[in-house]
Amino acid sequence: MNSALKAIIELCIEEDLLPKSLDVLEYLLSTTSIPIPACYIRMCITLLVHPEYPTSSNIQESCNWILQQVVENRSKINFDAWSFENDLSDNDMPKENYLKIFSNQCLFTQDVDYWDLIAYMSSRPPDLERWMSLMDIWLRILEIDAEENGSALMKKYMGEDLCELQDAIRICFSCFTLPQQTMESPFATSMSKAPAKTESRGSNSFEGTSRLANLGAKLLCLIWAMLPKGRFFVVHLTDAFHFLSKLDERFSKLNAKQQDLFFGNLGASNLRYCLSQYILMKGIGIGINIRHTRCEFTKQLTQLLPTSLPKNKIRQKLHLRAWVSFLGSALRESDRNFDKELFYTTLKQLYTMYQQTELVGIDRPMAILKDMLVLLDISKKLSLDKIV
Amino acid sequence: MNASNNISKFPDLDNSSKLIDHILDSDDSEELDELPDISSLVPSARAQSRKQYLKNDSSNSSTYRWNIDLLSSTATIDDSVAKRRKLAVQNLLQYDSTQTFQTGDEIDELIGKSVGSNVLNVLRSNPIYDDDLRYEYCSNSKARVPDWNTLKAECLKDNDLEFNEGIIPTTFGDLLSAKLVPLDIALSICSLQFFRSLGDTTCSEWIANLEKIFYSYKSSSNNLNQIVRFIFETTADMIGIDLAKRQVPIQLERTSASENLKSNLKIKVINFLKCCGTLYRFSDDTVRFEMIQDACRILIDNQVGSFCKWQFSQFMELPISLNPDFLISNIHKVSESPRVWVTILSSLSRSCQKFRKKIAFTLFVGKQSKNDDSDFSSLCQRLDEISASCNNDYTTLLYQIRTFGYAVDEKHFKTNERLECLLEKLRKIDLTISGSTDHLLLSRCEVKDCIHRLFMVLYYLNTNSAPELERIIESDLPNNNKQKDRYFKDKTSNLSMKENKSFSAKKVKKGKKKNKRQAYKR
Structure with missing residues (x-):
């Protein structure tokens, strides 16, 4: 962007005509292909969540719109804008550094990193809704980063030698549990007057919970995408393997409801596929060889066949959930030689086996198994020829 | 920005730099509202010396400084207008406080004479821009989620199946991927779950599942259209879309403020737009047009419109990429109100930019764009018409001018004569509006502002003055x-x-x- 345009934008900010400067950015995005310098993207990010700027104003709406347009133009995403590094190129710097929106107000000049923001959100603060709308966009950026940028941005968030990995896992898991303590806003240290401390927590509603859980699960998937793996199998003693064992450990500490929430939100991801294999193999104590690529389902299923249950009761429940998600992802990852009969018998076998255990807190996975069985039963009875 | 391509068109650098000097220099001089005469801007004035030019020219262009934001949706709600509005309201309140007039009618009559009673009534009751006119299309509907039997009847040929469990979307998707469920059954279950989840976050997963089913269904069945229509209409019903309003073109209407909005209506409406995005490919033209109309109506709905802007722009990419001619030939049926046009145009995404110009042209002129020559004469003709038919309705004029702005967005004219002609027409419209930009009647100064901006943008785009402006600001760099x-x-x-x-x-x-x-x- 040339400095004439920068001058216009910053003059507007200087003269307290913030909506006007956003108008100019909106105009540029909707009519030209000029890439937006990082400093303005960071300005929009800051405006979205900074407590000194009111919620639900035109400013918020414009910022949201601008950032979404930036995401949409995925080939030209400026990943530097989203990193917490302050060593930006000349083009990415504002002309007028002293403006507070670029200096002490800016989210990226606060003493925080990406995981601090997630940790703050997981404490369900009153302004959770605002942060959620920012994170929706941020997640899309990270997804594009994983697809097209070799997860370079995520690597930056992880720090040198993945030093943040442990913390990141802990914080992602805190999205599934109830908050332990209230946290200070990331802007707390730089605000001229401290924001009024409200005891009231943000939404403990179902919607807030499910959105946070979704965020946590998606972040874990993005970390998983970043970690280097072997060609077909997850190699032992690598970071990826270590990551799975950490997840297994944390996962076993969640309660039944949270565990369901966790697997439910992993969706059809590769992480669901690998993690469920890890849990299953660990549970029945066989050598852990996790495939992370499309595979011959039949072979793998015969290897894992549910002949016996783990001894530990907690492990048994874990096992069932892992089975449900493994069967699900195996359906997606399987190839043409997929053995439907084998799948059906496994499902039935699993269902009867767990029906006899009288375990508590397995209603949800059992309901899913039952649904699958009912559907397959119906399909079999109706017209097998219809199933192409 | 693009003006740099056109340096050769108006080689009179001296002249344009004068104008820039003038614009930049105008901080503390008094405001005047008339646009400069074309002859002083375009090359015919080349002979004039700089001194002579400055001496003769009494115009001031301070309002043109922000010409770049001409097309932004809030361009007219800028700071200066807000100040004027505040002033106008203050004046009004004074009318009331001095009690010079006995009755409300008298006041209205007096105000009506000078400033137009409608506008002032609105100002008086509510000084905020968008609350004067409301449009409500979605509501907290009482429509019930269709039950399993209805769905069976719609989707299944074989009717003796019972299924009513709460399957999760991912598992369902897994089964679909492996093609383990017959399509009829899959469709009934999936649409049932989709309706149930309309207000929550899992809905988009169900929509993705529906899409998968439709793609398989497309090749094997011929009643897909009917099913798509059923799903579309049921969802529309569930977000409380007023079916009675479907029959008439969109108009803004005055209504009283409604009761508080349930928070999940927003999510429902966004999911509805997502769903339309999926269904669009599989629908026939009638349903498609209903979808476009509903999407536009949601956009201008005061309660949910602003939350749906993004989803709207995503949806509109479909008609634009799949069947643009259909959209162009029907777009004018959506609404006759220029205000609605501007809202729609300003909400289209970047990738639709080229097409936006065509839509704007169709809306503004009332017929489709053909070739450059006939387009130009239609534009001129229409400009004459709107200035003649304005009849003190400055709000309509404002939105008409802004639609015109979209129609000539980034346009480069083949000849100087054309540019001159359009600028002259704009100037004429500006002159027919009496009063200055400080006038109490806000719609009047807003339309003047808009014309001034447009005038300058057209001028800049077609001359070499934009790079010159940039050069001057660049020269400010060393301090930086x-x-x-x-x-x-x-x-x-x-x-x-x-x-x-x-x-x-x-x-x-x-x-x-x-x-x-x-x-x-x-």
């Missing part, structure tokens, strides 16, 4: 580097320096402003 150094130094220093920083920043700011001005004067 120093400041950057200072910034980094401050940033790396410890906390006790923080106080110092803001102090020095202030000093720099003052010094800089001075420099800036001197640079302009040079």
Whole structure:
């Protein structure tokens, strides 16, 4: 962007005509292909969540719109804008550094990193809704980063030698549990007057919970995408393997409801596929060889066949959930030689086996198994020829 | 920005730089509202010397400075207008407080004479821009989620199946991927779950599942259209879309403020738009047009419109990429209100930019764009018409002019004569509006503002003055580097320096402003 345009934008900010400067950015995005310098993207990010700027104003709406347009133009995403590094190129710097929106107000000049923001959100603060709308966009950026940028941005968030990995896992898991303590806003240290401390927590509603859980699960998937793996199998003693064992450990500490929430939100991801294999193999104590690529389902299923249950009761429940998600992802990852009969018998076998255990807190996975069985039963009875 | 391509068209650099000097120099002189005569801008005035030009020209262009935001949706709600509005309201309140007039009618009559009673009534009751006219299309509907039996009847040929469990979307998707469920059954279950989840976050997963089913269904069945229509209409019913309003073109209407909005209506409406995006490919033209209309109506709905802007722009990419001609030939049926046109045009995404121009042209002129020559004459003709038919309805005029702005967005005219002709027409419209931009009647000054901006944008785009403007501001650069150094130094220093920083920043700011001005004067 040339400095004439920068001058216009910053003059507007200087003269307290913030909506006007956003108008100019909106105009540029909707009519030209000029890439937006990082400093303005960071300005929009800051405006979205900074407590000194009111919620639900035109400013918020414009910022949201601008950032979404930036995401949409995925080939030209400026990943530097989203990193917490302050060593930006000349083009990415504002002309007028002293403006507070670029200096002490800016989210990226606060003493925080990406995981601090997630940790703050997981404490369900009153302004959770605002942060959620920012994170929706941020997640899309990270997804594009994983697809097209070799997860370079995520690597930056992880720090040198993945030093943040442990913390990141802990914080992602805190999205599934109830908050332990209230946290200070990331802007707390730089605000001229401290924001009024409200005891009231943000939404403990179902919607807030499910959105946070979704965020946590998606972040874990993005970390998983970043970690280097072997060609077909997850190699032992690598970071990826270590990551799975950490997840297994944390996962076993969640309660039944949270565990369901966790697997439910992993969706059809590769992480669901690998993690469920890890849990299953660990549970029945066989050598852990996790495939992370499309595979011959039949072979793998015969290897894992549910002949016996783990001894530990907690492990048994874990096992069932892992089975449900493994069967699900195996359906997606399987190839043409997929053995439907084998799948059906496994499902039935699993269902009867767990029906006899009288375990508590397995209603949800059992309901899913039952649904699958009912559907397959119906399909079999109706017209097998219809199933192409 | 694009003007740099056109340097050769208006080689009179001297002349345009005069104008820029004038614009930049105009900070503290008095405001005048008339547009400069074309002859003083375009090359015919080349012979004039700079001095002579400045001497003769009494116009001031301070309002043109922000020409770049001409097309932004809030261009007219800028700070200066807000100030004027505030002033107008204050004046009004004074009318009331002095009690010079006995009855409300008398006041209205008096106000009506000079400033147009409608506008002032609105101002008086509510000074905020968008609350004067409301449009409500979605509501907290009482429509019930269709039950399993209805769905069976719609989707299944074989009717004796019972299924009513709460399967999760991912598992369902897994089964679909492996093609383990017959399509009829899959469709019934999936649509049932989709309706149930309309207000929550899992809905998009169900929509993705529906899409998968439709793609398989497309090849094997011929009643897909009917099913798509059923799903679309049921969902529309569930977000409370007023079916009675479907029959008439969109109009803005005055209504009283409604009861509080349930928060999940927003999510429902967004999911509805997502769903339309999926269904669109599989529908026939009638349903498609209903979808476009519903999407536009949602956009202008005061309660949910602003939340749906993004989803709307995503949806509109479909009709634009799949069947643009259909959209163009039907778009005028959506609404006859220029205000609605502008809302729609300003909400289209970047990738639709080329097409937006065509839509705007169709809406503005009332017929489709053909070739450059006939388009130009239609534009001129229409400009004449709107200035003749304006009849003091400045709000309509404002939105018509803005639609015109979209129609000539980034347009480069083949000849200077064409540019001159359009500029002259704009100037004529501007002249027919009596009063200045400080006038109490807000719609009047807004439309003048808009015309002035458009005038300058067209002028800049077609002459070489834009690069010249940039050059002048670029020449201001040296100060900048120093400041950057200072910034980094401050940033790396410890906390006790923080106080110092803001102090020095202030000093720099003052010094800089001075420099800036001197640079302009040079």
